[in-house]
Amino acid sequence: MLLEDGARVGxxxxxxxxxxxxxxxxxxxxxxxxxxxxxxxxxxxxTGQHVDFALAPDLPAxxxxxxxxxxxxxxxxxxxxxxxxxxxxxxxxxxxxxAQTLRQLAGPAAYRRAAAAYSGSGIAPLxxxxxxxxxxxxxxxxxxxxxxARHFLPKHDVLRFIDLAAAHRLNVLQLHxxxxxxxxxxxxxxxxxxxxxxxxxxxTVGTWRTGSGDGRPHGGFYTQDDLREIVAYARDRGxxxxxEIDVPGHVEAAVAAYPELGxxxxxxxxxxxxxxxxxxxDPSEGSLAFFRHVLDEVLDVFDxxxxxxxxxxxxxxxxxxxxxxxxxxxxxxxxAPDGAPDVTQLHGWFIARxxxxxxxxxxxxxxxxxxxxxxxxxxVIVTSWRGYAQGAAALEAGYDVVMAPExxxxxxxxxxxxxxxxxxxxxxxxxxxxxxxxxxxxxLSAGFSPVQGPRTGRKSSTQRTVGRLLGAQAQVWSxxxxxxxxxDYATYPRLAAFAEVVWSPRxxxxxxxxxxKEFLERLERRHLPRLDAYGVEYRPVAGPHPWQTRPGVQxxxxxxxxxxxxxxxxxxxxxxxxxxxxxxPEQDHxxxxxxx
Ligand code: ACM
Numbered sequence: 275m276l277l278e279d280g281a282r283v284g285x286x287x288x289x290x291x292x293x294x295x296x297x298x299x300x301x302x303x304x305x306x307x308x309x310x311x312x313x314x315x316x317x318x319x320x321t322g323q324h325v326d327f328a329l330a331p332d333l334p335a336x337x338x339x340x341x342x343x344x345x346x347x348x349x350x351x352x353x354x355x356x357x358x359x360x361x362x363x364x365x366x367x368x369x370x371x372x373a374q375t376l377r378q379l380a381g382p383a384a385y386r387r388a389a390a391a392y393s394g395s396g397i398a399p400l401x402x403x404x405x406x407x408x409x410x411x412x413x414x415x416x417x418x419x420x421x422x423a424r425h426f427l428p429k430h431d432v433l434r435f436i437d438l439a440a441a442h443r444l445n446v447l448q449l450h451x452x453x454x455x456x457x458x459x460x461x462x463x464x465x466x467x468x469x470x471x472x473x474x475x476x477x478t479v480g481t482w483r484t485g486s487g488d489g490r491p492h493g494g495f496y497t498q499d500d501l502r503e504i505v506a507y508a509r510d511r512g513x514x515x516x517x518e519i520d521v522p523g524h525v526e527a528a529v530a531a532y533p534e535l536g537x538x539x540x541x542x543x544x545x546x547x548x549x550x551x552x553x554x555x556d557p558s559e560g561s562l563a564f565f566r567h568v569l570d571e572v573l574d575v576f577d578x579x580x581x582x583x584x585x586x587x588x589x590x591x592x593x594x595x596x597x598x599x600x601x602x603x604x605x606x607x608x609x610a611p612d613g614a615p616d617v618t619q620l621h622g623w624f625i626a627r628x629x630x631x632x633x634x635x636x637x638x639x640x641x642x643x644x645x646x647x648x649x650x651x652x653x654v655i656v657t658s659w660r661g662y663a664q665g666a667a668a669l670e671a672g673y674d675v676v677m678a679p680e681x682x683x684x685x686x687x688x689x690x691x692x693x694x695x696x697x698x699x700x701x702x703x704x705x706x707x708x709x710x711x712x713x714x715x716x717x718l719s720a721g722f723s724p725v726q727g728p729r730t731g732r733k734s735s736t737q738r739t740v741g742r743l744l745g746a747q748a749q750v751w752s753x754x755x756x757x758x759x760x761x762d763y764a765t766y767p768r769l770a771a772f773a774e775v776v777w778s779p780r781x782x783x784x785x786x787x788x789x790x791k792e793f794l795e796r797l798e799r800r801h802l803p804r805l806d807a808y809g810v811e812y813r814p815v816a817g818p819h820p821w822q823t824r825p826g827v828q829x830x831x832x833x834x835x836x837x838x839x840x841x842x843x844x845x846x847x848x849x850x851x852x853x854x855x856x857x858x859p860e861q862d863h864x865x866x867x868x869x870x
């Protein structure tokens with residue numbers, strides 16, 4: 275059907291944000307004036323056309339039914355003027371998903387910001403095929419992490435990232451706001467966090483092992499008004515923003531601002547290199563109070579149910595060297611089996627105290643898997659990144675889990691072994707590899723149901739109480755992504771593959787499978803034109819455009835087979851006493867040839 279000026283858009287009040295969003299993008303792209311008509315579906319239908327968003331509680335959570343119909347008695351063909359669109363949605367999330375489907379059905383032109391005349395043929399009409407679709411998501415947490423700490427992304431780029439994530443029906447954005455290399459959130463009580471901590475002297479270009487400084491200051495931060503806008507913009511698209519304040523490691527920017535937070539107490543500058551820092555928080559009462567205050571402002575700005583506390587990569591080296599901190603571990607009763615004080619437990623202890631603070635505010639903390647300890651409150655959500663085994667263990671221990679294994683869904687990792695792949699780091703993860711991602715592979719799911727469970731702890735088939743597999747999350751870390759164009763390149767089109775995996779039913783998506791081939795074909799024929807119309811500078815399937823390469827900049831590829839052979843489902847990533855991945859032989863991978 276062709277939708278025309280004056281078509282009425284009615285909605286149940288609960289679904290209004292989704293209907294309004296669809297109206298806006300559609301009006302913009304097709305130059306139409308659609309008429310909101312509230313819930314009054316009996317109102318003037320002079321064009322005979324109406325689009326209705328209605329609640330249908332019988333549908334599964336996040337699901338929708340969508341029907342595009344020509345008016346009765348008229349031919350179904352293109353050109354039938356009157357007609358109707360009916361969206362039945364289980365809830366607002368379902369209406370958002372349906373609205374994205376409506377946009378998809380309208381073709382690539384629907385992803386443009388203005389109605390354009392194509393080759394003299396006039397403005398593209400909004401033409402919707404007659405369809406009936408019923409769909410619902412496999413997982414309730416379909417996430418993507420954006421690291422704005424390593425490289426600051428201006429607010430408009432964050433909004434654009436959200437818009438694109440929503441277009442792929444992802445519904446969680448974890449915003450990694452703090453790290454060694456930068457603090458990005460304005461905190462009124464502690465202004466030095468952004469005055470000092472948001473800026474670094476320079477950035478390392480390429481891997482920290484061989485890279486050199488670019489000699490150019492870098493930084494930026496979001497005001498609380500910026501962040502409130504980001505939250506609202508995301509909400510308008512069905513995306514929940516999960517802020518992440520990473521502690522007690524990855525804190526050099528905060529320590530640069532407030533040296534008393536650090537273990538060494540001496541003034542240091544915001545870190546300019548990548549890699550794991552030894553400079554972790556002093557796990558003192560003072561540090562706890564400081565971060566409780568920070569979290570109070572985070573809780574105020576972000577109305578989300580989930581608050582990220584980080585907890586990854588915390589070397590206890592400096593704690594061990596501090597008699598005061600060793601004594602603190604003893605005083606807190608954090609003891610090894612032989613009765614000696616065990617400073618490594620301060621990591622879990624510190625995170626547990628902050629998680630309780632979040633919980634007392636009626637929210638749930640989210641932590642990386644290293645923060646799991648017997649002290650971690652059961653309401654905390656564990657994000658499994660070093661591998662799959664940590665997530666399976668957390669489920670067994672009764673935690674709700676988001677799977678984000680670096681072996682599969684780190685999109686900053688290299689997309690190919692192409693000789694011109696820009697700054698190739700991490701594991702080789704092609705589009706097909708990402709499409710084959712299974713959040714809980716069969717060998718690990720014995721004893722669990724691999725689908726999301728009910729809202730409370732449940733008994734597995736072996737009668738253990740297990741947590742729920744909430745879903746999965748792709749990560750876009752930005753050490754080597756110094757702007758929106760690089761973020762586009764790393765993220766797309768692989769995020770489209772990830773999005774399909776977390777939305778659609780489980781299937782055999784192994785590279786070479788029928789599903790994988792069909793996806794690749796559909797990606798190239800149907801989806802890349804949408805990304806082109808939107809203006810996404812994705813990585814072409816055949817390899818980078820010449821201007822997307824970074825000649826002469828050294829990466830640090832890792833060998834997935836070698837690491838899996840040693841680390842198994844747990845992987846070798848993160849900080850490890852035995853040096854972990856750093857003990858593996860280096861791959862021979864020269865920097866790209868410099869054509870200049
Ligand atoms: C992580 O990649 N350090 C969570």
